[in-house]
Amino acid sequence: xxxxxxxxxxxxxxxxxxxxxxxxxxxxxxxxxxxxxxxxxxxxxxxxxxxxxxxxxxxxxxxxxxxxxxxxxxxxxxxxxxxxxxxxxxxxxxxxxxxxxxxxxxxxxxxxxxxxxxxxxxxxxxxxxxxxxxxxxxxxxxxxxxxxxxxxxxxxxxxxxxxxxxxxxxxxxxxxxxxxxxxxxxxxxxxxxxxxxxxxxxxxxxxxxxxxxxxxxxxxxxxxxxxxxxxxxxxxxxxxxxxxxxxxxxxxxxxxxxxxxxxxxxxxxxxxxxxxxxxxxxxxxxxxxxxxxxxxxxxxxxxxxxxxxxxxxxxxxxxxxxxxxxxxxxxxxxxxxxxxxxxxxxxxxxxxxxxxxxxxxxxxxxxxxxxxxxxxxxxxxxxxxxxxxxxxxxxxxxxxxxxxxxxxxxxxxxxxxxxxxxxxxxxxxxxxxxxxxxxxxxxxxxxxxxxxxxxxxxxxxxxxxxxxxxxxxxxxxxxxxxxxxxxxxxxxxxxxxxxxxxxxxxxxxxxxxxxxxxxxxxxxxxxxxxxxxxxxxxxxxxxxxxxxxxxxxxxxxxxxxxxxx
RNA sequence: UGUCCUGUGGUGUAAUUGGCAACACGUCUGAUUCUGGAUCAGAAGAGUUUAGGUUCGAGACCUAACAGGACAACCA
Numbered sequence: 001x002x003x004x005x006x007x008x009x010x011x012x013x014x015x016x017x018x019x020x021x022x023x024x025x026x027x028x029x030x031x032x033x034x035x036x037x038x039x040x041x042x043x044x045x046x047x048x049x050x051x052x053x054x055x056x057x058x059x060x061x062x063x064x065x066x067x068x069x070x071x072x073x074x075x076x077x078x079x080x081x082x083x084x085x086x087x088x089x090x091x092x093x094x095x096x097x098x099x100x101x102x103x104x105x106x107x108x109x110x111x112x113x114x115x116x117x118x119x120x121x122x123x124x125x126x127x128x129x130x131x132x133x134x135x136x137x138x139x140x141x142x143x144x145x146x147x148x149x150x151x152x153x154x155x156x157x158x159x160x161x162x163x164x165x166x167x168x169x170x171x172x173x174x175x176x177x178x179x180x181x182x183x184x185x186x187x188x189x190x191x192x193x194x195x196x197x198x199x200x201x202x203x204x205x206x207x208x209x210x211x212x213x214x215x216x217x218x219x220x221x222x223x224x225x226x227x228x229x230x231x232x233x234x235x236x237x238x239x240x241x242x243x244x245x246x247x248x249x250x251x252x253x254x255x256x257x258x259x260x261x262x263x264x265x266x267x268x269x270x271x272x273x274x275x276x277x278x279x280x281x282x283x284x285x286x287x288x289x290x291x292x293x294x295x296x297x298x299x300x301x302x303x304x305x306x307x308x309x310x311x312x313x314x315x316x317x318x319x320x321x322x323x324x325x326x327x328x329x330x331x332x333x334x335x336x337x338x339x340x341x342x343x344x345x346x347x348x349x350x351x352x353x354x355x356x357x358x359x360x361x362x363x364x365x366x367x368x369x370x371x372x373x374x375x376x377x378x379x380x381x382x383x384x385x386x387x388x389x390x391x392x393x394x395x396x397x398x399x400x401x402x403x404x405x406x407x408x409x410x411x412x413x414x415x416x417x418x419x420x421x422x423x424x425x426x427x428x429x430x431x432x433x434x435x436x437x438x439x440x441x442x443x444x445x446x447x448x449x450x451x452x453x454x455x456x457x458x459x460x461x462x463x464x465x466x467x468x469x470x471x472x473x474x475x476x477x478x479x480x481x482x483x484x485x486x487x488x489x490x491x492x493x494x495x496x497x498x499x500x501x502x503x504x505x506x507x508x509x510x511x512x513x514x515x516x517x518x519x520x521x522x523x524x525x526x527x528x529x530x531x532x533x534x535x536x537x538x539x540x541x542x543x544x545x546x547x548x549x550x551x552x553x554x555x556x557x558x559x560x561x562x563x564x565x
Numbered sequence: 566u567g568u569c570c571u572g573u574g575g576u577g578u579a580a581u582u583g584g585c586a587a588c589a590c591g592u593c594u595g596a597u598u599c600u601g602g603a604u605c606a607g608a609a610g611a612g613u614u615u616a617g618g619u620u621c622g623a624g625a626c627c628u629a630a631c632a633g634g635a636c637a638a639c640c641a
Binding site for chain 2: 013014015039040041043073075076078079132135136139140141142143144145146173174176177186187188189190192195197198199200214216217218221237238239240241242244262264269275276317318319320321322323324325326327328330331334335337341346371374375404406407415416417418419448449450457458459460461462526528529530531552553554555556557558559
């Protein structure tokens, strides 16, 4: 909703990338064509930061009647795997996007190799025998220029011969590389004779054993975009310094030139986006897997109960710019509440049951009408069973209530949602002083939830009839990290010091109304007054498991907090 | 002590290209309500990092300073 409705003209404002794209269309650049791409490396699972990029790239194509490719930048067989390819395809689709072409940088290995030969013949690339340590020393530092490699002036013939032999597998891993002849004194480190090819006798998940030399990302990425006719190569800020290199390749090779535009990556408070560190959390069992509902991965938040629409909307309202940003995680939560409020069926469940006996209610069961979703008239209504013995939430009874508490307490009256007014007459405690049972009376005239005498009650609470209740398991999640910025830790420490070790709470014996018996995995519900919950894949025939996606906004919690002060 | 990028309410993004700062989230009131939800109405909160300059006029342009970020993997 970045529609900026200022005064008279209600033109939606454009982000800086859209502005560039619209200018290019207007100027007839690339024949006014728009072609973007989402280029992940298949070495990990996608997270919400990638979702921003996906929505941006596919969104641009959609908005300007262009195309968007999905391309895997699979230039490093050591770290990559088809497992990741599959998950990425699934996640992009789930987010709601269909790519125009599915490509792989490895599709271009032959072309890339030919271009390398071309660069050698032009005297723009050479084979270098320096060891890694030597090369690092020769490279200098950002503030000190590097020095030329002693192999820099090999003849074109020797370079060609050596490079072909590299390709033919005559040399061991790491003993030689192909480098571009840039400028060892450049203030831009990436121009100091960057490596184009390295020797890697490793099987590739797509090209098998065809190659024992693999192009570096920097050598493959820009040209891949060029091959695909990409018009706008959108990427994150850290590649800004790589841009001169990409442009150098394009110019030397005399091929189509995509325009690279960089934007600031997404950061979210109390959340970590580093792929490497997320992998660590998985490997070291801090979470149950990539799809643990506490993870910021797409598959994690999907399992948590977030909808594609809510994420698309989130991506829209956070905007796109070049300055570093940290989005308040509350904004993400707002987006999912907004979406689920409209869509989720309301249902009653009690997480922490307290037994209630309605002493003046007969030993029968009756059915009462309940509205499925007050926000959606088409959602209809359902019947829920009511009987003498019920469960209510423990928090909904207070022996000694504060002034502002208007739920159940000794002698007070509340409404059971869609049912009756009840009054608490007495309660029972066990030997530990814990309340185990409430005895109440009900007003038969208030059936459905309203009393004909117009009597008002302040509180309405949810409940479940004991005999017909189904047992469910509920998993409550808290933020994975306690720190606003998990990457900020005291010296000698680690981001793991910021881990919230109490981020998962499993409640085994919750009671829910019968309609929750066999619902589909991933379907979302609002448990009235508690929050939005989503059926988890761990559910069995005997017991459904629900993840709490997000709680409802809780103004009572705020009042309570104030009273503490 | 190099190069590049970026500095607008608590957070994020705008300001239609120079005409005294808007929207969203959050916060706080109040109304309403069979969810302490939702909804509705309203409020507080920045004078745009700083200092110069150009201009009748600068958040936008120029210069400098300051602050933050990126760059030294045979990773992407």
